[in-house]
Ligand code: HEC
Ligand code: HEC
Ligand code: HEC
């Protein structure tokens with residue numbers, strides 16, 4: 576229901592934009608034929624600061640910000656010198672210790688508290704001195720409460736995506752789709768687009784859709800572009816991604 580609601584809002588928005596453009600064009604052609612009389616000068620003088628403000632304010636207004644419940648460091652948790660269970664592992668293997676596949680091929684995703692408690696089992700006995708670990712132990716481990724992580728790359732429910740097809744069969748690197756997340760010491764701020772409801776990781780940092788990196792956005796076209804590049808066009812039929 577929510578998705579259908581969003582699509583109809585999008586359609587209404589684009590209709591509104593078309594009507595607005597239509598009015599502007601007719602207004603403009605009138606202005607150009609009688610510049611002073613009709614106030615073209617004032618119009619242009621007002622337009623420039625409005626555009627500048629729009630460029631700065633609109634992106635700020637477009638996203639709502641939320642913070643992760645905890646600061647989890649991937650730098651600490653992927654270092655074999657700190658986590659000796661990772662000794663002898665390399666690259667993706669390191670990630671699979673937490674983000675692995677179950678026997679039936681489904682992806683674990685963000686690991687649950689049970690995984691963390693393989694090490695953080697005693698709330699009274701921290702490994703280090705960080706206040707963040709103390710907060711984690713007191714709030715979550717002591718109360719056996721799951722950490723309510725926000726998922727940056729969460730797609731709408733009507734999109735079908737499997738990690739095993741991409742990581743094992745398709746041999747794609749985590750980084751190609753997720754960027755440098757695993758090299759970070761601090762979790763990024765979660766930004767949700769107020770119009771689409773998606774996170775900035777899906778809709779991208781700019782409205783025009785320019786991409787510098789493969790992971791800058793993960794919309795329908797981004798999925799399809801990579802399938803085409805990999806000679807897997809058969810996956811670009813609607814029913815493959817929308818079951
Ligand atoms: C000790 C467990 C652990 C290991 C090892 C680990 N991660 Fe994570 N990962 C987490 C936790 C907890 C989160 C949730 C917090 C966050 O977003 O950083 C997470 C979140 C993520 C996310 C964010 C997904 C999203 O869309 O919100 C990505 C991407 C990720 N991990 C990639 C990796 C990669 C790549 C590696 C290997 C280099 C790796 N992780 C190793 C525990 C781990
Ligand atoms: C294999 C052992 C191991 C596992 C599993 C593990 N941790 Fe840790 N964690 C550590 C160690 C060791 C430190 C201490 C690092 C330091 O301060 O020197 C730590 C530190 C932390 C900290 C302090 C800040 C930081 O990230 O360095 C937080 C928060 C934390 N862990 C949360 C988690 C969560 C949440 C999970 C489960 C997704 C988890 N840990 C899984 C070993 C582990
Ligand atoms: C082809 C692109 C792609 C690759 C490669 C990829 N991911 Fe993802 N990842 C996604 C997408 C898309 C989602 C959101 C899935 C959804 O919402 O159904 C996601 C979601 C996640 C999540 C959050 C899952 C959740 O909802 O709890 C984690 C954690 C994650 N990926 C880690 C990894 C790791 C680790 C690797 C490498 C082993 C990896 N990803 C490889 C595209 C990718």
Ligand code: HEC
Nearest residue numbers: 735736737740744745747751798801802805807810815816
């Ligand atoms: C970085 C490249 C890349 C990106 C980005 C990517 N894919 Fe794929 N995808 C592949 C490859 C390669 C395969 C073929 C895997 C195989 O069967 O060898 C594939 C296969 C699939 C399949 C068929 C496998 C199955 O389980 O039936 C689906 C569905 C799919 N992708 C959905 C998505 C969606 C949805 C997105 C975007 C959110 C996405 N993909 C983004 C590379 C990518």
Ligand code: HEC
Nearest residue numbers: 578581582730731734793794795798799810811812813816
């Ligand atoms: C390669 C995977 C892929 C294919 C193929 C694909 N889609 Fe999508 N679709 C997505 C993803 C990912 C999203 C969510 C991100 C976005 O809005 O771009 C999406 C979103 C949508 C939405 C918006 C739903 C919403 O929640 O706002 C509609 C409608 C849609 N797709 C229809 C189609 C139709 C019709 C086709 C066939 C012509 C198609 N899709 C083919 C991946 C795909």
